[in-house]
Amino acid sequence: MAFLRSPHAHARIGRVDLASARAMPGVVTCVTAADLRDTVRPLRAASRMTGYHATDLLPLAADKVRYQGEPVVAVVAESRYVAEDAVDAIAVEWSPLPPVPDARAAMAAESPLVHEEFGTNVILTRAFRHGDVDPALAGAALVVRERFRFRRHAALPIENRAALAAWNADGLTLWSSTQVPGMVRDALAESLAVPGHRIRVVAPDVGGGFGLKSSVYAEEIAVAALARRVGRPVKWIGDRREDLLASTQAWDEEIDATLALDGHGTIRGLRASVLADVGAYSIVPWTASIEVIQVISFLPGPYRVPAYLGEGAGVATNKAPMGPYRGVGRPVATFVMESLLDRAARRLGLDPREIRRRNFITEFPWRSPSGIVWDSGSFAETLDEAARLADWDGVRAAQSLRGDATRRLGVGVASYVELTGIGSAIPASPGADIATGTEGATVRVDPTGTVTASFGLACHGQGHETTLAQVVADTLGARLDDVRVVHGDTSAGPIGTGTYASRSAVLGGGAAILASRSVREKALAIAAHQLEADARDIELQESAAWVRGAPDRRVSLREIARSAYLGARRLPKGLEPGLEATRYYDPFFGTASSATHIAVVEVDLALGAVTVLRHVVVEDCGRVINPRIVEGQTIGGVAQGIGGALLEELVYDDQAQLATGSLMDYLPPTAWEIPPIVVRHLDRPSPSTIGGFKGVGEGGTIGAPAAIANAVSDALGSLGVEIAELPVTPDRIFRLLASRAPRTG
Amino acid sequence: MPEPVSISLTVNGIAREGRCEPRKLLVDFIREDLELTGTHVGCEHGICGACTVIVNGEAARSCLMLAVQAEGAEILTIEGLAKDGKFHPLQEAFRQHHGLQCGFCTPGMLLTALDFLRVNPHPTELEIREGIAAVLCRCTGYQGIVKAVDAAAKELGRTTG
Structure with missing residues (x-):
C-alpha cells in the first residue's frame, strides 16, 4: 500500500480523480475518506482539560488537509512500486488555504483556523499554581528572565513505521511497528467495530521507538480497513520521507520564564508560560497536551520552589501532530530551569554547583508545586560525583590558561528528577481513560520445567528479554536460561498497553515479581509435599528445590511442574493443579529517577561549531537489574540529547512546508559527533516500588541538552552570550556572536 | 511497464537467479525476491546505511543500486556473515x-x-x-x-x- 499525501499544509480537498490509477495493471483498489466513511469510526482522545478540543483520527483526511504529508488516498497494489505509480496517476483538485505556520501566528486574532469549528487555534490550556508567586517575584533580591525556545524535533527510529493487516474467519491480525500493541488493539476494536477478542496486534522486533511509536496512527487503521475491504493481507512500510512528514513530532515550545532568588541564591519563586506548537491534531490516546503539561509539571525540577505558577497553552498549527518523545517535556523543562539557575549563579558570582546544592530538595517524600510526589532523589550525590568524574576543576583551570583563544572551553551541569513507573494516580491527562498505570505479567512453568513469562509490554531495543528474565529467574528461583520472555503480542500475554514512559522495569518488573512469587509459593508447597518437609524449610534456586541443611533431599523444578499438572495424586491435599500465575501491578504514584549530567564542550568561534569533548552522567535509577543495559539506555539517550542540543531540527517554512524532509537535511548524530560518555550508577532502591526499580529509558535525553546549553553559555560567557534557543547550531552561534560584537565605524 | 529482466548473481557464496523490473532497487530484490530480509531499509536515499551489503568485496548501499547493476556480482549479506553456525x-x-x-x-x-x-x-x-x-x-x-x-x-x- 502507498498513500497519496497532501503536498499542502492547509487545503480543501476537491474532486479526486482515481480513474487512471484504478485502471493501472496491478492496482487492487484506491480509496478516499468517503469510501471508508461507513466502515471506520473516528477515534478521539478524551480529556477533561479546560478549553480542550479533541480532533478526529481517521485513516484518510476528509474534506480538508491540515498538514503536509497527511494521507488522503490509499492505494493497494501488487507491489509498492506499482502503488506509487498509481499515486502519481491520481489527480486531486486542491484549494489551498492560508496556512498557520507557527504557534505565535496561530494566536493572532486574524489567523486562519486549523479547525474552524473550534473558533480558536488554542486547543488546550493548563496551569499549576503553588503559593503566591507575584509577591515572591516582587520582593526578590535577584530576578532572572528569559524567553527560551526549543525547536521541533524528530524521534527518528531507524526502522520507519510499518503495518501489515490480515483477516481470516477468526478476525484480524495486525503486525505493527508499535510500542503499544494493547492500545492499538483497543483502538482498532473501536474504530472498526470489531470485538476486541477478534483482534490480535503483534509488534515483533520493533526497530526503535523513542515515543514516536507509542500513539495510534492513521496508517494502522488504514491497512486494517483496506485488508477487510479487499479480502487480502495489506502491508504498508513507511519510507523516511513519510516518517519525517507524518509521524508525531516533538518539543517546539517557547517558554517565558522568570526565576526569583534571594541574595544567597535561594529560590523564592518561579513563573513560566509555555506556548506549545502541537501541530494539526490531538493524537490518540495522549491528546495534544502531553508535551506541554509535562513541561509545566516538571519545571521546578529537583529544587525547593516555594511559589510557582506554570501556565501552558497548546496551539494548533498546520504541522504534523505533536506526540510523546523520549523524556516528554522534561528535556525542555530541564533546559529552562537549569539555564535559569546558571544565569542566576553568574549574576550572583556563585559556582553553578553551589547554587544547585543550596536549592536541592533534601527531604522525602516531597510534594512538588505541581503535585508530583518525589519518593526519593540523589541530587547532591549525583552532582558531586559527576563533577569529580568530569574534572570540573580541571576544566576551570584549563579555561583560564586558554584566555581569549578562538576555541573556547565550557563546562555545563544539569540536574533533574523525573517521574517514572507512573501509576494510576497520575493519568496521562485529566479524565483520560487509558490504563497507563497498570501492567500485568503471566509466569508459567510448563511440564518440562521451563518458564515462560508473558507481558503486555512491547520491547523495542531495551532488552526486556534479558532484564525481565533476570527478575523472574531471581524471584522464582529458576535458571536464567530456562526463562523465556514473551512480549509485544496481545494474544500471548496478559492485558497491557505497551512500553513507554520509562515504565517497563517498574510496572512489568513489579508484575513479574508478584507473579513469580505466586508461582514460587506453589512450587515450594509441591516440593515440600514431595520431600516430606515443611515448605518453610525448602530452598528453591536455579530450578532445583531441596530441604535446607539436607541438599541430597532435592527435586527439580521440572519434577515439581510435572506433578503440578498430573493432578491431585501428586499434590498436597486441596492444592489446585497447574503452575502459573497472572498478576497485575499498579505503583499508584510511581517513583523518581534522578541524575546529574555534566558536559565539557569546545566552541570554535570562527566556525560557530560546538564539539562535546566529554559527557558524564551519574544517575540513580533505583535498583539496577542489569548495569550494561542501564548504561546502554543512558548513553543512547545522551546521544539523542546531543542531537537535540546541537544538530537536529525539523524546519518548517512560512508556508508550513517541511524543509528538512530527508536525512540530508535532518541531522541525527553519527559516531563522529558523539564523545565518550561516562555513566555511573548509584544503586538506591526505590522506597515505593516492588523490586526497588525506578526506570531509566528516558533520562539520557532529559539531561543532555540542558548540560550542553549551559556548557556553551559557559564557554561564551565572557563574550556576553547566553544560550536560550536549542539546537545551538553553528548558524545560531554565529548570529549570537555577531549580535554581541562591538560595532565599528 | 518494462519487461522484467533476469539477474544472476552470487549471494553469500550461493548462485542465485531472479527476475525483476529494471527499476527495482537491489535492497528490494534482496529482501523480496531472494527473501533475505536481514538487510534493512531505513531511508532509501543512501544516508542511514541500514541497507549496507558487500558488493564485490566493498561496502555498498543496496538502496542506491538497482538490482540489475548487481548482475554477475558477488554479494555478502548479513545472512552470510556467520559461518558454520558460528558468529563472525x-x-x-x-x-x-x-x-x-x-x-x-x-x-x-x-x-x-x-x-x-x-x-x-x-x-x-x-x-x-x-x-x-x-x-x-x-x-x-x-x-x-x-x-x-x-x-x-x-x-x-x-x-x-
Whole structure:
C-alpha cells in the first residue's frame, strides 16, 4: 500500500480523480475518506482539560488537509512500486488555504483556523499554581528572565513505521511497528467495530521507538480497513520521507520564564508560560497536551520552589501532530530551569554547583508545586560525583590558561528528577481513560520445567528479554536460561498497553515479581509435599528445590511442574493443579529517577561549531537489574540529547512546508559527533516500588541538552552570550556572536 | 511497464537467479525476491546505511543500486556473515560489548565495520568513529559499537596474525 499525501499544509480537498490509477495493471483498489466513511469510526482522545478540543483520527483526511504529508488516498497494489505509480496517476483538485505556520501566528486574532469549528487555534490550556508567586517575584533580591525556545524535533527510529493487516474467519491480525500493541488493539476494536477478542496486534522486533511509536496512527487503521475491504493481507512500510512528514513530532515550545532568588541564591519563586506548537491534531490516546503539561509539571525540577505558577497553552498549527518523545517535556523543562539557575549563579558570582546544592530538595517524600510526589532523589550525590568524574576543576583551570583563544572551553551541569513507573494516580491527562498505570505479567512453568513469562509490554531495543528474565529467574528461583520472555503480542500475554514512559522495569518488573512469587509459593508447597518437609524449610534456586541443611533431599523444578499438572495424586491435599500465575501491578504514584549530567564542550568561534569533548552522567535509577543495559539506555539517550542540543531540527517554512524532509537535511548524530560518555550508577532502591526499580529509558535525553546549553553559555560567557534557543547550531552561534560584537565605524 | 529482466548473481557464496523490473532497487530484490530480509531499509536515499551489503568485496548501499547493476556480482549479506553456525568475530564482539539494542541498523553496521577493518585493520578509536559514521544508529549512542569494532579488530589481528 502507498498513500497519496497532501503536498499542502492547509487545503480543501476537491474532486479526486482515481480513474487512471484504478485502471493501472496491478492496482487492487484506491480509496478516499468517503469510501471508508461507513466502515471506520473516528477515534478521539478524551480529556477533561479546560478549553480542550479533541480532533478526529481517521485513516484518510476528509474534506480538508491540515498538514503536509497527511494521507488522503490509499492505494493497494501488487507491489509498492506499482502503488506509487498509481499515486502519481491520481489527480486531486486542491484549494489551498492560508496556512498557520507557527504557534505565535496561530494566536493572532486574524489567523486562519486549523479547525474552524473550534473558533480558536488554542486547543488546550493548563496551569499549576503553588503559593503566591507575584509577591515572591516582587520582593526578590535577584530576578532572572528569559524567553527560551526549543525547536521541533524528530524521534527518528531507524526502522520507519510499518503495518501489515490480515483477516481470516477468526478476525484480524495486525503486525505493527508499535510500542503499544494493547492500545492499538483497543483502538482498532473501536474504530472498526470489531470485538476486541477478534483482534490480535503483534509488534515483533520493533526497530526503535523513542515515543514516536507509542500513539495510534492513521496508517494502522488504514491497512486494517483496506485488508477487510479487499479480502487480502495489506502491508504498508513507511519510507523516511513519510516518517519525517507524518509521524508525531516533538518539543517546539517557547517558554517565558522568570526565576526569583534571594541574595544567597535561594529560590523564592518561579513563573513560566509555555506556548506549545502541537501541530494539526490531538493524537490518540495522549491528546495534544502531553508535551506541554509535562513541561509545566516538571519545571521546578529537583529544587525547593516555594511559589510557582506554570501556565501552558497548546496551539494548533498546520504541522504534523505533536506526540510523546523520549523524556516528554522534561528535556525542555530541564533546559529552562537549569539555564535559569546558571544565569542566576553568574549574576550572583556563585559556582553553578553551589547554587544547585543550596536549592536541592533534601527531604522525602516531597510534594512538588505541581503535585508530583518525589519518593526519593540523589541530587547532591549525583552532582558531586559527576563533577569529580568530569574534572570540573580541571576544566576551570584549563579555561583560564586558554584566555581569549578562538576555541573556547565550557563546562555545563544539569540536574533533574523525573517521574517514572507512573501509576494510576497520575493519568496521562485529566479524565483520560487509558490504563497507563497498570501492567500485568503471566509466569508459567510448563511440564518440562521451563518458564515462560508473558507481558503486555512491547520491547523495542531495551532488552526486556534479558532484564525481565533476570527478575523472574531471581524471584522464582529458576535458571536464567530456562526463562523465556514473551512480549509485544496481545494474544500471548496478559492485558497491557505497551512500553513507554520509562515504565517497563517498574510496572512489568513489579508484575513479574508478584507473579513469580505466586508461582514460587506453589512450587515450594509441591516440593515440600514431595520431600516430606515443611515448605518453610525448602530452598528453591536455579530450578532445583531441596530441604535446607539436607541438599541430597532435592527435586527439580521440572519434577515439581510435572506433578503440578498430573493432578491431585501428586499434590498436597486441596492444592489446585497447574503452575502459573497472572498478576497485575499498579505503583499508584510511581517513583523518581534522578541524575546529574555534566558536559565539557569546545566552541570554535570562527566556525560557530560546538564539539562535546566529554559527557558524564551519574544517575540513580533505583535498583539496577542489569548495569550494561542501564548504561546502554543512558548513553543512547545522551546521544539523542546531543542531537537535540546541537544538530537536529525539523524546519518548517512560512508556508508550513517541511524543509528538512530527508536525512540530508535532518541531522541525527553519527559516531563522529558523539564523545565518550561516562555513566555511573548509584544503586538506591526505590522506597515505593516492588523490586526497588525506578526506570531509566528516558533520562539520557532529559539531561543532555540542558548540560550542553549551559556548557556553551559557559564557554561564551565572557563574550556576553547566553544560550536560550536549542539546537545551538553553528548558524545560531554565529548570529549570537555577531549580535554581541562591538560595532565599528 | 518494462519487461522484467533476469539477474544472476552470487549471494553469500550461493548462485542465485531472479527476475525483476529494471527499476527495482537491489535492497528490494534482496529482501523480496531472494527473501533475505536481514538487510534493512531505513531511508532509501543512501544516508542511514541500514541497507549496507558487500558488493564485490566493498561496502555498498543496496538502496542506491538497482538490482540489475548487481548482475554477475558477488554479494555478502548479513545472512552470510556467520559461518558454520558460528558468529563472525565482529558479531561476537557486538554481542559482548552491547553493540546493539533494537538491532535494526546492526546488519548494515556489521558489514560496514567488516569493510572498514579490511581497509584499516588496526584503527584508533577516532578512526573507528569516522569509519562507522557511515551508518546511523539511534539506540546505542555508538559507544558499544566502537568498543565492539575495536575488540573485533584485535581479535581478527590475533587470529590472522
